[in-house]
Each structure stands twice: as structure tokens, then as C-alpha cells.
Amino acid sequence: xxxxxxxxxxxxxxxxxxxxxxxxxxxxxxxxxxxxxxxxxxxxxxxxxxxxxxxxxxxxxxxxxxxxxxxxxxxxxxxxxxxxxxxxxxxxxxxxxxxxxxxxxxxxxxxxxxxxxxxxxxxxxxxxxxxxxxxxxxxxxxxxxxxxxxxxxxxxxxxxxxxxxxxxxxxxxxxxxxxxxxxxxxxxxxxxxxxxxxxxxxxxxxxxxxxxxxxxxxxxxxxxxxxxxxxxxxxxxxxxxxxxxxxxxxxxxxxxxxxxxxxxxxxxxxxxxxxxxxxxxxxxxxxxxxxxxxxxxxxxxxxxxxxxxxxxxxxxxxxxxxxxxxxxxxxxxxxxxxxxxxxxxxxxxxxxxxxxxxxxxxxxxxxxxxxxxxxxxxxxxxxxxxxxxxxxxxxxxxxxxxxxxxxxxx
Amino acid sequence: xxxxxxxxxxxxxxxxxxxxxxxxxxxxxxxxxxxxxxxxxxxxxxxxxxxxxxxxxxxxxxxxxxxxxxxxxxxxxxxxxxxxxxxxxxxxxxxxxxxxxxxxxxxxxxxxxxxxxxxxxxxxxxxxxxxxxxxxxxxxxxxxxxxxxxxxxxxxxxxxxxxxxxxxxxxxxxxxxxxxxxxxxxxxxxxxxxxxxxxxxxxxxxxxxxxxxxxxxxxxxxxxxxxxxxxxxxxxxxxxxxxxxxxxxxxxxxxxxxxxxxxxxxxxxxxxxxxxxxxxxxxxxxxxxxxxxxxxxxxxxxxxxxxxxxxxxxxxxxxxxxxxxxxxxxxxxxxxxxxxxxxxxxxxxxxxxxxxxxxxxxxxxxxxxxxxxxxxxxxxxxxxxxxxxxxxxxxxxxxxxxxxxxxxxxxxxxxxxxxxxxxxxxxxxxxxxxxxx
Numbered sequence: 018x019x020x021x022x023x024x025x026x027x028x029x030x031x032x033x034x035x036x037x038x039x040x041x042x043x044x045x046x047x048x049x050x051x052x053x054x055x056x057x058x059x060x061x062x063x064x065x066x067x068x069x070x071x072x073x074x075x076x077x078x079x080x081x082x083x084x085x086x087x088x089x090x091x092x093x094x095x096x097x098x099x100x101x102x103x104x105x106x107x108x109x110x111x112x113x114x115x116x117x118x119x120x121x122x123x124x125x126x127x128x129x130x131x132x133x134x135x136x137x138x139x140x141x142x143x144x145x146x147x148x149x150x151x152x153x154x155x156x157x158x159x160x161x162x163x164x165x166x167x168x169x170x171x172x173x174x175x176x177x178x179x180x181x182x183x184x185x186x187x188x189x190x191x192x193x194x195x196x197x198x199x200x201x202x203x204x205x206x207x208x209x210x211x212x213x214x215x216x217x218x219x220x221x222x223x224x225x226x227x228x229x230x231x232x233x234x235x236x237x238x239x240x241x242x243x244x245x246x247x248x249x250x251x252x253x254x255x256x257x258x259x260x261x262x263x264x265x266x267x268x269x270x271x272x273x274x275x276x277x278x279x280x281x282x283x284x285x286x287x288x289x290x291x292x293x294x295x296x297x298x299x300x301x302x303x304x305x306x307x308x309x310x311x312x313x314x315x316x317x318x319x320x321x322x323x324x325x326x327x328x329x330x331x332x333x334x335x336x337x338x339x340x341x342x343x344x345x346x347x348x349x350x351x352x353x354x355x356x357x358x359x360x361x362x363x364x365x366x367x368x369x370x371x372x373x374x375x376x377x378x379x380x381x382x383x384x385x386x387x388x389x390x391x392x393x394x395x396x397x398x399x400x401x402x403x404x405x406x407x408x409x410x411x412x413x414x415x416x417x418x419x420x421x422x423x424x425x426x427x
Numbered sequence: 428x429x430x431x432x433x434x435x436x437x438x439x440x441x442x443x444x445x446x447x448x449x450x451x452x453x454x455x456x457x458x459x460x461x462x463x464x465x466x467x468x469x470x471x472x473x474x475x476x477x478x479x480x481x482x483x484x485x486x487x488x489x490x491x492x493x494x495x496x497x498x499x500x501x502x503x504x505x506x507x508x509x510x511x512x513x514x515x516x517x518x519x520x521x522x523x524x525x526x527x528x529x530x531x532x533x534x535x536x537x538x539x540x541x542x543x544x545x546x547x548x549x550x551x552x553x554x555x556x557x558x559x560x561x562x563x564x565x566x567x568x569x570x571x572x573x574x575x576x577x578x579x580x581x582x583x584x585x586x587x588x589x590x591x592x593x594x595x596x597x598x599x600x601x602x603x604x605x606x607x608x609x610x611x612x613x614x615x616x617x618x619x620x621x622x623x624x625x626x627x628x629x630x631x632x633x634x635x636x637x638x639x640x641x642x643x644x645x646x647x648x649x650x651x652x653x654x655x656x657x658x659x660x661x662x663x664x665x666x667x668x669x670x671x672x673x674x675x676x677x678x679x680x681x682x683x684x685x686x687x688x689x690x691x692x693x694x695x696x697x698x699x700x701x702x703x704x705x706x707x708x709x710x711x712x713x714x715x716x717x718x719x720x721x722x723x724x725x726x727x728x729x730x731x732x733x734x735x736x737x738x739x740x741x742x743x744x745x746x747x748x749x750x751x752x753x754x755x756x757x758x759x760x761x762x763x764x765x766x767x768x769x770x771x772x773x774x775x776x777x778x779x780x781x782x783x784x785x786x787x788x789x790x791x792x793x794x795x796x797x798x799x800x801x802x803x804x805x806x807x808x809x810x811x812x813x814x815x816x817x818x819x820x821x822x823x824x825x826x827x828x829x830x831x832x833x834x835x836x837x838x839x840x841x842x843x844x845x846x847x848x849x850x851x852x853x854x855x856x857x858x859x860x861x862x863x864x
Contacts, residue, residue, distance in 0.1 A: 172636020
């Protein structure tokens, strides 16, 4: 990762394959600002918000991704902001906090609960400053009892509050699996629709820097089968804030996956309020030759590989799927119809991971449009080793992505 | 007000404390736990008694020949100037009706199950009515109740119509959960019944959350008069589960308005409480977490009610949670599928003699609170209610296919965006229930 990604208090060592050009990195990733979403009150372009009375489906507004004239293939170009104001620069964890704070300000029922979220400000400082501002009940420091406090959040949600439950590390939420699966996912259904569970379950996950196996877990694959929940993964300050706000406002239980290594990403985000769409994918880089689907940290490995690929004459289309459940089959489908080749790059485990589900979904829906079998690059199915070299080989690295694209586009 | 004030340090009210050793308060040697004869008591290793407990035992044995006597003892300790009865006639009739409803309903469930109208796992409450009635009839509509899979009677006591519960059991669309929950998942938003949970222990955090929301409403949302209380009901088996302890801690820590009600009926399916628990006196676990722990005779609705009143009032006043252990018994097996072979017939007979309904009836007659005719009229009325519930459930329609996908998400956009760019929930196959999610 880029040298600017300094984890709080820890020095980062760069392995050469992971280095990013700092300069490029400090600028907003062009896609995320240019393909930006305007406020959710705007009418959307694709007519996707046509209401069909049957399901009582209220569409807030689909964001318009395909602002094709703003395609900037040169990352060095300054991000053309469509905002009237220049925006403000911040780090990803600050963007999350901004989203949290804005929603807490807007709705007094929004509260946070988790270990060390209050006085400590959160293990990654996402909730720093919120407890002094909103009090110890709204930003609740819980004892170490994940299953119980997750269930408590669910009970509070049933009674009208909108809790955000933090797992200090996503891996700890394994202890809350009973509550997440049985109560979070199922209660709305088993109660015949009487109770809703508008909780947000969030926390840092993914493979970090030699954190050891248990702190380097990817729970996307474990939770994805639970009916009744939505899962999103943020990857930039822009989408982190937007997804946080969307997740809080959603009446469904949403699991928001953050990544330990992305908290210090810097970006300029708009000053005015925006909320992203939970169900939509993000077009990072339009292209013609191959569709690369990715999410979270792997997006950056993909973009790094993309630079190499562009130099070699390829034109990859990179989509950050963002919504891990459900998949945005429209954005993904349109891309497949265009490029006919799909490469999935994920940090999840190979077995039963997001990539596996995505492969199945694309095969089912877009089989006719594929010129080659889908290639899925996932992490190795090993408990993440502590040793740095082994850890590096556990996750997908840019050279592997480049090789896979070359193979796919032969 | 009542003499049963709880302090966090003392063991409980000054009622004759029946330890779980003295499950029967008569001289039947079958139940002398110091004797190793009865195998159903489980492990024959010595239970941790000391001489003081034994003394209490004999004292208890000699004092309480029947529950009614103990009730009188309670009333003697109270300073009620006006009447020396624990309940008014109105209250008595309400309690009686509620218990009769619980009993008749569950009996009907058994019938309907064996006639093939009800399926799966059905757990009946016969024998435990005093706990549900004793607690829930004291609650307001805005108070919440959380239960386990033995939840039919809790729902009825809270006010969910018998029709809605019976329909739900038949799996009909008019059930309180549209037929989607079933016997183990009774919910009612209107009456604040928060479930109905199949895994024991998983409801307790939900109850803790409901109590938390009550405190939140008062302190953050500014509704200063919000004093809603939550009652969490669960069994002796659950009292060994981690979630139970985690919630005791949090509830006491934040002084949440919740009452933890342990319905100790001595058996977790076929596992005797004494074989599963290092220290079987569950009420003792309260003070360990900083809340009062109370033990009460759960076969006596008036005693339960007295304890419940104080626990609920404590919670309402903002003084925090209470752990109440109700010594009770289920007359039937764990579920309708349970052959119930492990329990000693003598034990069952002993508790059958302490049927809470007969006990209340006797109390009301002895104190001239009701006549035979009045009680018969109630029984008849309840019979009609239950018959009507069955008829209603029978005639109600089964859920349509279109119902299949309807309540998966509160916001159906959660099904995502389809290949055509429209939200999948707009696809007619969703309203028909034939779409593949």
C-alpha cells in the first residue's frame, strides 16, 4: 500500500509490489469523485425509480454512474468536481466519522454501541469525539460481550432506535453470529413484518499488516448466506461516508465492511450532503477489454495492476462492486455485455466467498455474453500467517492480476 | 409499600425461602436430596449443603404444608390497613381467567396437534400459568415481554388475541406473524411481545435492548415519563448460558428497567437442573452481578404477583433489574414430541397437587372473593373463546405463494438491482413469490 497509509502508531513497511505513487494517491481517485452521486433527492437517469405499487418499493434515487465525458484515464489530472464548492480533504476514518456524526445530528434515535467506542473514540478513531458530544448513552461503551450487545442493539432497534453496532475487529463478530443470523436476519420475517431491525453492524476487517490469523479475517463469506441482511464494503473516503449514511438510513440490517489498511486513505469529498445507494456498484475505470470486479482493499491492487496493464496496451474496466449482498447485476451485466471477459479480484477466501457467489451469479445471468470462463482471484484458503512474506502470498498481488488479465485476453 | 423490598446485597425478601432442595414442602422422602435414591435427581454426588440449609429445610417443611399458608404468612408481614387480602375480587377474577385461558388454550393445542392441525415443535405451558399470569397481568400495554419457545401463554397473558395465536399455530395467514413464525416465534408489535425464540438465551439480549430503549427514551429522547419495563422469561437451562450472564452484567451496570424471570421447572428437556448446574440456586446469581435475586414459589400466583409487583416497580423507579427465580413445573413433556420418560411420576403427582389454578380457586372461595358459579362462568367463557379461536384458525386461509418473499426485508430494495436495471422487488415474480432471490 502507499506510504501514506500509516496505521496509527505503527510504521508501515512497503513491499515493492505494493507501492503506490504517493502523488497519485493523494489526489482523489478520479472515478469516485467524477462518477459521483448527487444528492439522493435527484431523479435518476435510468428510470430505475419507477414505482411499482406491488412491493411498496420506494426508490430513493439511483445514482448516475455513467458520466462518460468525465472519464479521466490519467490519474494525475485533477479531479473535476461537479460540486460548486471545492470540498474538503480528509482521511477515510474521518469520513466515516463525518457520516456518523451527520446522521446522529439528524436523528436522535441513532446511537452507537460497541467496545471502546465512547471514551476511547473507537479502536480506529471512527467515533472519536462523539461521546463527549452526544453522551455516554448515545455512544455506549459496552463490556466485552459481542453476542449480548449485538442482541441488545437488535432489541433496541425493534423498539424504534437505530443502533450502529461496532465490532472492534470484524472477526469478533463471530461471537455475535447467533444474534446476527437468527435475530438480525430473521426477525423481520418471523414476526410477519411487525418488527424491523434497522441496525448497522460495522467494523474493521480484512488482512492487515501481520496482525495474525484471528485479526485478519474476512467475514463477508460467512455472513453472505444469511437471508434478510445487506452487506456493503467501503473503499474510499467518498464511498465510506456515503455508504455509512445510507446504511444508517436503511430500514434493513446492513453490515458495513471496513478494511484495516484503508482507514488513512485521503481524499477530497464534497461539502454538501450526499448519500450513496446501498445496492449499487461503482464504476472505477471504464474500459473495453476486460471487466475486473473487486471490492475493498483489492480495488487498490487492481488499480495498480491497471496501470501496468494500460502500459501494456490493455484497457481494463474496473468496477468496485461495493454491494456484496445483493450484487448490482445491472452495472456488472452491462460491463460483461461490453467486454465479454470477467476477472474477479477479492480478498475473501476462495471457498464459498463473494467471488464464488459472484461467479455463479454472472454465469447464471450473463452466460451468453462470456467469451471465456470467469477467472476468480481470491486469497488462499489459509489462516493468515503472521510472517510478512507468507502474509503477502496469502492475498492477491498486482502481478497476479496482470498475469490473469493477460491470460484472459489472449 | 410492600414488605418485599429488595436490596442488592441480601438474598431476597423475607419470605420463607425455599431452596431448590426443598422442592416439595412435604415430608416425602423421595425428594430429600440428601438421599441418593431417586436417580432422576441426577448425579448422586453430594450437593453442596451446609447445616444451615438443612435447618432451613426443616423449618420450611414444618411451616409450609400448602402454598396457601405461605400466602397468609406474607400477608401477615404486610401492613395493609384496609383489607387483609392480597387481591381484590376484580383482580382475582382477572387472574383466574388468564390462567384458565392459558390452560385451556394449551390443552386445545395438544388436541389440535394430534389431529394434524399444528406441526413441528410445540412446547406447552401447562402447570406454569402462575408465572405468566402473576407477572404479565401487572404490565402495561407499553411494557415488553420476551420469551422462549414456550411462549403461547406469555403472548395470551400480554393480550394477544387467542385467535391470532391459534392461527399462527395452524400456519395461517391470519396468525399474529402471518403464519411465518409458528409456535416458537410469537410476536406482537401492538402488545409488545418481542418473541418467541427458538434458541434459548438469544431472547435475553433482545429484552435487554428493549429495556435499553426505554432508558434511552427517557434520558436521550427527553420522554421523561417513559418508564416502560421489560420482562424476560426463560428457563433453568438458560440460566447456564453465556448470554444470560452477559445480560445480567449489562442490565445491572446500566440499571436497565428489566426483570429477569427464571421459570425453573427443574428440567431442560431430559436434563435435570441439578445435573447441569454447579450451584442450582439460580436466584443467587443476581447479587453476584449487583442486583437482587429472589426465589418464589412459582405454583402460587399470588406469591408470584407480590414479588413481581416489587420487581416491576423497582424497574419503573429506575432502580434497575431484578432476578426472580420461580420454582415451577410443567405438567406435560418438554414438547408434544417428548415422551417424558425421565421424570418420576411421584414428582409429577406432587406438583399436580400444587396446581396453581386449583390453588387460586381455593383461595378465592375461602376468602369469599368469588362463587362457584362465577368461576364456572369464566371457564365456560374461556371454552368458547378457545373454540372460537380454533374455528377462526380452521377457516383462515393458508398463506399465498405471493407471501413468500414479502417480509424478508423491511426495505425490499435489499433484494438488489436486477440485470435490467430495475430493482428486483419491482419484478412481478416478487409479488408472486416465484422469483429466485
